Amino acid sequence: MRSISVLGATGSVGESAFDLLMRAGGPDSYRTIALTGGANVRRLAEMARALRAEIAVTAWPERLEELRAALAGSGVEAAAGSDAIIEAAARPADWTLSAIIGAAGLAPGLAVLDRGGTLALANKETLVAAGPLVMARAQARGARILPVDSEHSAIFQALNGENIESVEHVTITASGGAFRDWPLERLARATVAEASCHPNWSMGQRITIDSASMFNKALEVIEAHEFFGLGVERLRVLVHPQSIIHAMVTHRDGGSLAHLGAPDMRHAIGYALNWPVRSALPVPALDLAALGSLTFAEPDEARWPALRLAREAIQAGGAAGAVLNAAKEQALDDFIAGRIRFIDMAPAVEHALELSAREAGFAQSPRNLDEVLHWGGFARQAAAQWQGAA
Ligand code: NAD
Numbered sequence: 207m208r209s210i211s212v213l214g215a216t217g218s219v220g221e222s223a224f225d226l227l228m229r230a231g232g233p234d235s236y237r238t239i240a241l242t243g244g245a246n247v248r249r250l251a252e253m254a255r256a257l258r259a260e261i262a263v264t265a266w267p268e269r270l271e272e273l274r275a276a277l278a279g280s281g282v283e284a285a286a287g288s289d290a291i292i293e294a295a296a297r298p299a300d301w302t303l304s305a306i307i308g309a310a311g312l313a314p315g316l317a318v319l320d321r322g323g324t325l326a327l328a329n330k331e332t333l334v335a336a337g338p339l340v341m342a343r344a345q346a347r348g349a350r351i352l353p354v355d356s357e358h359s360a361i362f363q364a365l366n367g368e369n370i371e372s373v374e375h376v377t378i379t380a381s382g383g384a385f386r387d388w389p390l391e392r393l394a395r396a397t398v399a400e401a402s403c404h405p406n407w408s409m410g411q412r413i414t415i416d417s418a419s420m421f422n423k424a425l426e427v428i429e430a431h432e433f434f435g436l437g438v439e440r441l442r443v444l445v446h447p448q449s450i451i452h453a454m455v456t457h458r459d460g461g462s463l464a465h466l467g468a469p470d471m472r473h474a475i476g477y478a479l480n481w482p483v484r485s486a487l488p489v490p491a492l493d494l495a496a497l498g499s500l501t502f503a504e505p506d507e508a509r510w511p512a513l514r515l516a517r518e519a520i521q522a523g524g525a526a527g528a529v530l531n532a533a534k535e536q537a538l539d540d541f542i543a544g545r546i547r548f549i550d551m552a553p554a555v556e557h558a559l560e561l562s563a564r565e566a567g568f569a570q571s572p573r574n575l576d577e578v579l580h581w582g583g584f585a586r587q588a589a590a591q592w593q594g595a596a
């Protein structure tokens with residue numbers, strides 16, 4: 207029986223994974239080692255009971271007693287705190303999904319790689335903040351990373367083992383998010399509630415707002431750069447409002463292979479779970495006649511400056527990914543808290559990139575977790591200060 211762990215089990219991706227695991231037989235088909243979550247300890251305990259996990263971990267120490275109570279009599283171990291999440295990630299499991307949100311996913315992901323495990327990676331921030339470190343660690347420990355972000359799973363599937371050298375370019379699509387058709391001048395007044403509605407995908411709030419600002423796509427461009435080793439000249443973004451084509455690989459012979467599917471994360475999660483086998487998944491096949499047409503447009507970079515920042519961060523290299531990711535997390539926190547406007551997020555991130563580029567050591571990509579955290583702290587402070595200047 208295969209053993210699995212899910213980090214960030216109570217989130218949007220985690221719930222989709224739980225659904226797949228339960229439909230596939232739950233504890234009769236998988237031996238669950240660890241499940242981790244955040245504040246929603248009641249749901250975490252429910253999942254841990256259903257999958258008969260070895261251990262359930264909440265990120266928040268003040269929730270430990272509540273988690274213990276919810277697990278009473280189940281035989282599931284309870285723990286709390288970020289070190290306990292890392293310890294749970296380090297426990298041997300055949301397959302580990304990282305579906306934590308934000309840079310908090312990096313240390314647990316490294317713990318999976320350090321034990322030579324298979325890391326199914328939804329947490330794109332792991333690669334954005336520390337791509338060279340993460341890829342080198344995986345190689346050194348003989349660990350495998352399987353992409354779960356839908357666009358990267360799509361590239362992985364469309365590549366189908368072909369040599370990346372034969373690829374002319376890769377296109378990842380973007381729905382355009384909540385504000386695709388808004389008049390530009392209205393964006394300054396966009397509220398958190400308006401930014402939290404996605405036209406096609408049902409996701410966590412933070413990534414939904416990042417879709418409206420295109421910071422999600424910016425992170426994904428950097429993620430594709432780190433994972434597939436493609437330079438900016440070979441990475442394209444296309445607005446595709448229907449979210450049916452997730453990515454397309456164009457080879458140097460002019461042929462393109464696209465990956466199509468309904469916007470349902472259970473496809474990408476299930477593909478990584480069953481890889482290299484394709485098993486049946488509870489995802490409906492496409493009905494293209496019912497869809498009628500698929501449309502595409504070049505992204506407008508006046509509307510979505512995040513895409514330019516991603517390209518510039520790739521070109522700058524060094525600590526730019528760690529800075530962009532952390533500055534974006536700070537700017538998003540500030541927007542959600544009402545401290546800055548929607549359109550202030552990109553300038554705040556750009557400000558952090560400019561300030562950090564003047565710092566000693568910026569040209570060197572972070573060599574360890576401490577260096578990632580150092581740049582993350584610097585970037586958050588710089589992004590937060592920008593609002594003071596505004
Ligand atoms: P979410 O906010 O719904 O869930 C995040 C999970 O991480 C929860 O279990 C939460 O409790 C946990 N968590 C939050 N803060 C934590 C911390 N500091 N330490 C440990 N755990 C913490 O997020 P999501 O939308 O499921 O996204 C998860 C990851 O997957 C993100 O990196 C996102 O970019 C990526 N992703 C999501 C989707 C999607 O459809 N939601 C698609 C592609 C990629």
Ligand code: MG
Binds near residue numbers: 355356357426
């Ligand atoms: Mg994606």
